[in-house]
Amino acid sequence: MDALEAQVKQDTDLRLYKMKNQKRKDVWYFARLTPKDQFGPVLDRDLTNEHGGSAICLLCSTTMTFRIGKHKMVEHMNGKHADELEIYRVRYNLVVTAGGGIRMQRVARRLDSELMDAACLDNIVHVRTITPKEQRQVNKLLARWVARHFRPMIIVEDEAFKEFVFYITHELGRVSMVLPNRSQLRNDIVALAVYYRKLVKEAILRFCVFYSLTSDIWTGGDGHSYISLTIHFLTDAFELRSWTLEVQELPGIHDGAAIAAALNKMSEEWGLSKEYCTKLVRDGGTNMVSAADTLAIPTMACVAHSLRLVVAGAMIKKKKTIDQPEELPAWAAEVSKESAEPIMEHEEDEQLSREDRDQMDTLRDLAVDEMETYLNDTIVNLGRNETNAVRGVVQRFRTLACYFRKSPKGQNRLAECQVRARGIKRSDALRVQVDCPTRWNSCWDMLQRLIVLEDSLVRFFAHVRSPPGRVEFAGMEDKLWWPKASDWLTIKCLTTLLIPFGAATAALSGQQYPTMPLVVPILNSIRKHLSRTDLFAELVAVAGDEAFVAETLVMMNDCRRFILNLFDKRFTIFENSELVWVAYLDPRIGKRMSYLSECSRQGQRQSCPSCSSTDASSRMLRGALTPDTSPEHTPDPISNDRKLPKRSFWA
Structure with missing residues (x-):
């Protein structure tokens, strides 16, 4: 205890001494007295219990008032340090008497050496509060x-x-x-939220002059609607800052006036002046457009969100309605018997509560509703037949992916088929993915994974129809959809068609670099990709001369033209906007926009605000807008700049 006492003295700077005439030696072995202030001159050896003003526990530094016969050290030790007291009593063969004292046991102890080592009081270390x-x-x-x-x-x-x-x-x-x-x-x-709000407000006041906003509206599983507001700006050092300032409930009808009032209120709470808002990025809803017009704020639709709407016609799942609810697959009843607890269709739902799962289902249904509404409002019936057939094939593959997600038996057999077909270890077998309407690119990922597993899936279905397979998967032969060669060719053509959409969404969703200069080059590259009449030539050549090949090629070219039509309707406005000179001003991007005609270049120079003056800086900017064709003067800034995504299909 001497070491513990010395440590407590050092930590507390108190004068400590041992209690005299101890009734509970086990308690006071771990406790000390401190004298009252008026007894400071008294030597340590002369201090008695009457001099004590407080008591302190050496194990946890708890202090309490002390008077002879009136203190709570025994209660404290019994409540907080009962194990240490027991160790002391075991070591010295002591027991507590009925009167509250302590005495030696009459029966000799019989403890082995291991217990003695564990109970050794020398191992007790001071615990500081x-x-x-x-x-x-x-x-x-x-x-x-x-x-x-x-x-x-x-x-x-x-x-x-x-x-x-x-x-x-x-x-x-x-x-x-x-x-x-x-x-x-x-x-x-x-309290922490209040503190962080204060820090963000101070940062906005100090560093932010011009800014842009993003906002979205959604409905939760509880039926309540919410609106968010996020600010984006550059500091004087050109450091990008983005903060979600508010997420508030938005009751009532979501018309333009209500949304404008909510956005205006949130902006005022953060001291944001509308005069310095350069752009409000929103979804494509007319109510958000009306809100921006009411606030007199420049606005544009989210490009990544718009890309998602364009490809939706060929990929989204069938919308559930009251008259036509979603039908359960034929295999659902058999699969439900394979496990005690039902397996979630989406892996991300496994850790969610039932309430959160219901809310996620609501959000997914809303995403499907939004895409259906866009298609109906934009195209009506024109061209829908071309995509409905493709959409039907995608839905059948989606149902197949759900089967392997929910069936442990099917998943295990598919893994065994991969070992044989791909020559891999069992632990390296891939799992089938199921898409989610709220996650962009997830459908493309699902189809791409199925294409990788094509040979393994062929082996799986061959096993199901074999005698051992009919025993293992009894009753499933006619309940599982077996993809035909035409179906595989369809999704291969579809993933080829949509490759640039996935890359574009990833690039435009970046948060560590400015994405606005990338918009026009990306849109131009997607248009060139969709305009290729030979886009599926390689896949068709591999498929051979079967009758279904020509039919599939016609269907996919119709689908390509349909998506190109949607693309033009959605994005022509972007390619004729200020986004062109925004891209052109960036030397990392502008020098690569070789597809612009000289007339277009001249037009962008005239429309650029910074290039309409005649000072030296504007002449320098105009020079930056003139591409240098000499190889030695054409650096590769995109690949050297870590703040931009690597050069891809738009470069």
Whole structure:
């Protein structure tokens, strides 16, 4: 205990001495007295119990008022350090008497050496109680972790979590701290949010002059609608800043006036002046357009969102209606018997509560509704037949992917087929993916994975129709859809058709570099890709001279023209907007826009605000807009700049 006592003296700067005439030696072995201030001159050897003003626990530094016969050290030790007391009594063969004292046991001890080593008091180390300042920092860090990663606040009352914290603090760190309860944690999170809002407001006031906004509206599974507001701006050092400022409930009818009022209120709360808003990026809804017009803010539709709408006609799942609810696949009843708990169709739903799963289903249905509405409003019936056939093939492959997702037996057999077909280890077998309407590019990923697994799937269906397979998959032979060669050719052509859409969505969704200069080059490249009449020539050549090849080629070319038609209707306005000179001004992009005619270049020079003056800086900008055709003066800035995506199909 001498080492513990010395450590406590150093930590607390208190004068400590042992209690005289101890009734509970086990308790006072771990505790000391401190004298009252008026007895400072008294020597340590002369201090008695009457001189004591307080008592301190050497194990946790807890202090309490002390008077002879009136103190709570025994209660404290029994409540907080019962294990240490028991170790002491075992070592010295002591027991507590009925009167509250302590005496030697009459029965001789019989303890093996391992127990004695574990009970050795020399191994007891002082545990320090953290200071109030340290406790506040602990609460703050815990609140930040829970809020940032969306942890449930009840986690602080979880016994396993408390055991984990106790081990790393008390056992390893030798410090004692108190975990906040849910109510305290909630208050800490609110205080943290207030603090961060203050920091963001100060940063906007200090660094932001001109800014752009993005906003979206959605409906949760509880039927409540919400609106968000995110700000984007560049600092004086050209550092990109983006913060989601608000997510608020938006009750009532979502017309342009209501949306404008909500956006205006949120902007005023953050001190944002509309005069300095350069652009509001939104979805393609007429209500958002009306809101921007009401606020007199320049606006544009989200390009990545618009790309998603263009390809929706050939890829989205069938919309559920009251008259025609979604039908269960023929294999659903058999698959439900394979596991005690039903397997979720979407892997990301596995960790969600039932309420959150219902909300995700609502969001997926809303995404399908939005794409259906766009197609109906834009095309009516023109060209829908060409994509309905392709959409039907995609839906059948989607149902097949769902089967392998939900059937452990089917998934295991497909993995075995991969081992034989692809010559891989069992642990390297790929899993079939299921698309999600709210995740862009997920349908393309699903089809691409199925194409990779084509040979393995052929082996799987051959096994199902074999005698052993009819036993293993009894009753499933006629319930599973077997893709034909024409179906495989269809999705191969479709993924080829949509390759640039996936790359464009990924590039335009970047947050570490400016995406606006990329818009026009990307759109131009997609148009050239969709305009290729020989786009499917290589796939058709590999497929051979079967009768279905010519029919599939006609269908896919009709689909290509349909998507090109949608693309033109949606994006012509972008390619004739200020986005052209925005791209042209960026030397990393402008020098590669070789498809622009000289007339177009001259027009962009005239429309660029910075290039209409005659000062030296504007002449320099006009020079930047003139492509240098000499190879030695054409650097490769895109590949050298880490802030831009690598050169791709648009370069």
